[in-house]
Amino acid sequence: MGSLGWPELLLIAVVIMVLFGTKKMPDAARSLGRSLRIFKSETKGLVNDDKDDKAAAPQQPQAAAPAQEIPAPQGDGTTISGVPVSPDQVRRNP
Structure with missing residues (x-):
């Protein structure tokens, strides 16, 4: 099999x-050129x-920050951290 x-x-x-x-060929060529430019x-x-x-000088590894807990809903369950939510959006823990 030979070459093309x-x-x-x-x-x-x-x-x-x-x-x-x-009609679509120039658009396709333009988008291909943009993609190649972004890749480059x-x-x-x-x-x-x-x-x-x-x-950069070698640095010592930094300790990982402790994970922050999400506060549980308080009161009537219509706000979480001051953001109003509907009752069906509030996650209830059994």
Whole structure:
């Protein structure tokens, strides 16, 4: 099996244009270009983050902050932390 030549690529391009229509092709190319531009900037950001991490002095790991508890509803159950809620939204503990 050989590689694709110009006639085959031209045939594939014509089939794609017929399937998707010529009106949608510029929009598809534009969105593909935007996606590639975003992907490129994100990969550059990852590389820059790695360089910044290596350049920074090693730090000791920080202790994890204790988890905060969600306060239980008080009173008639129409507010949780001062935010009004309906009675069916209040979670009741058995």
